[in-house]
Amino acid sequence: MSADDFVVTPWHVEGDIDYDKLIKQFGTQKISPELLARIQKITGEDHFMLRRGIFFSHREMNRILDDYEKGNKFFLYTGRGPSGHTHIGHLVPWVFAKWLQEKFDVNMYFQLTDDEKFFSKPNLTLEETKNFAYENALDFIALGFKPEKTKIIINTRNIQTLYPIAAQVAKKINFSNTKATFGFTNETNLGMIFYTSLQSAPCFIEDKPVLIPLGVDQDPHFRLTRDIAPKIGKEKPALIHNIMIPALEGPGGKMSASDENGTVYTTDAPNVVKKKINKYAFSGGQPDLEQHRKLGGNPDIDVSYQYLRIFFEPDDNKLKSIYEDYKSGKLLSGELKAILIEKMNEFLAVHQENREKAKDKIDEFLFENK
């Protein structure tokens, strides 16, 4: 643990994250009211994830918008480490990326890092992480991306394209840099050490500026990329960061695909979702009904409320009523959970149908090596 009592790296998130401190620690920019207004003006829409600070930080988003307003298009890039099935938390940056793609009408690359998860998880084989990559791709496609403008990169499948780009990056990063950025040690394996250059590679897959919407834990990779970009004659990637999505069992960590109980998977059946939320979702309510009616609950630490805020209730008025009712004690924890369960199962019913259809569409989305 750092002196700040929280740790955020691409492979380890722990503690109660103070996002203002994290912005200082990482050296990013907070999304200002001016930037919010500018995005709203250009897109003609006030996205709730921006308005509510789910996306809270950025690097050079203003430059991307300057260029865009001059008529120069950028492209989008985000990704996922396929260590297991997709869970609800993963969808946050993807849904936001889709909104950006529609509003700006730009290309999108989605990277599935099967090699990374093979290197970082002692018990996973490359076949397993590659299978998870295909499973995760279905969830991405299910969100409604268009194959004409959206390509899915699977690292081991597209290494022929990625490696020569990654090599340019790898030549400019030394072991010291990775120690400072990721906390690597002499015991870190060679795959993990090299890997960051493969996560950089899609930044340079088109000769245009890139904007990366992503969880803030992934920022360190692109801090390195941004240092290297001018050295290889390229533009620095711009980033827009979302907060970590809390695990069911409470804040102080991101939702982890390897913790079955702490996670709602996109493939969970309605009764499983109901059981998981009722049993595991950390509650901000009081120990008994009488006290809850009297003292009220704490929505700010209640995971069910947070999921509504982050993803499932875009309507500010409805969210505000829930907040106030819960705080006043009018809304019980079981009732709050019931709201989330209903919203989640509504979402998942559609998602799961689209996910089935995605199986026939996946080939259109897969990036082909030249």
Add this chain to the structure above:
Amino acid sequence: MSADDFVVTPWHVEGDIDYDKLIKQFGTQKISPELLARIQKITGEDHFMLRRGIFFSHREMNRILDDYEKGNKFFLYTGRGPSGHTHIGHLVPWVFAKWLQEKFDVNMYFQLTDDEKFFSKPNLTLEETKNFAYENALDFIALGFKPEKTKIIINTRNIQTLYPIAAQVAKKINFSNTKATFGFTNETNLGMIFYTSLQSAPCFIEDKPVLIPLGVDQDPHFRLTRDIAPKIGKEKPALIHNIMIPALEGPGGKMSASDENGTVYTTDAPNVVKKKINKYAFSGGQPDLEQHRKLGGNPDIDVSYQYLRIFFEPDDNKLKSIYEDYKSGKLLSGELKAILIEKMNEFLAVHQENREKAKDKIDEFLFENK
């Protein structure tokens, strides 16, 4: 410099190498008279490079022969780092590999490590090393390999095949291992750190034992591979090592493709060869004619004599006469050089013709990703 006053690593060879000490330092086996006799019996031939100790050391050559005698075929693998044009010294392990291939009737893989040379040479681009890879491939093909049994791997061209194999290796090697094996430091770039796993990959490209004829400076890579092989359920590669080929300007280093004067390239014209040998080939002769006739020359340090011994004069009787005549003072340095120049230009006339023809054959030799 080590306490032994010489250094041998894949990227740096310096000093006067004591091969018996090197065998101890690396932990390899000297090729014994029994092993020599065994190879001679199986192949029906007494190859001069074995008889003269040009190939002097091995790892588990006996296991390869045991397997072979039981009817289990192995395959051959060697390679080259394409940092420049091919020179005479590079041909030594290739010519020997060809002999092994013919005698044992086995498949052969030749790896051109364009990525490695890009990572290790600050001033070379990946385009340059890839171009050298194609140039070097022509020299390999010119030696007479058959495309049915011989495939050329170019790392950036075949990374789609190599990377998933390399990943298995990379997961089992940590930074400490590479520090101990190659002397890497915190300043070593990520490409160099990862690279050894790509040099390992062809060892596992067929599900058979592999025998690697190679310069002894490359042994450290395969020491790591041999440590890892059982951990990934594979057989250890067996090796047979040749000595370092001296530069024109004298012993105490291997012939380097980047030192123009110290190197005869396979593409040099006859008059260039003549000029280089006459001007730069380190002589074991006396300072003047009178002293030479009286005291005689020293063939053991004379580079022209060494080239005849290593490559250009397979006939032991003829070599012996040259040795004795030079030592007695009967043969002058200029005359010794003239013998080498004639032999070398005879060889290169044929080689350069075959090298031209190789341009039409290269596609048959290039390994295709599945």
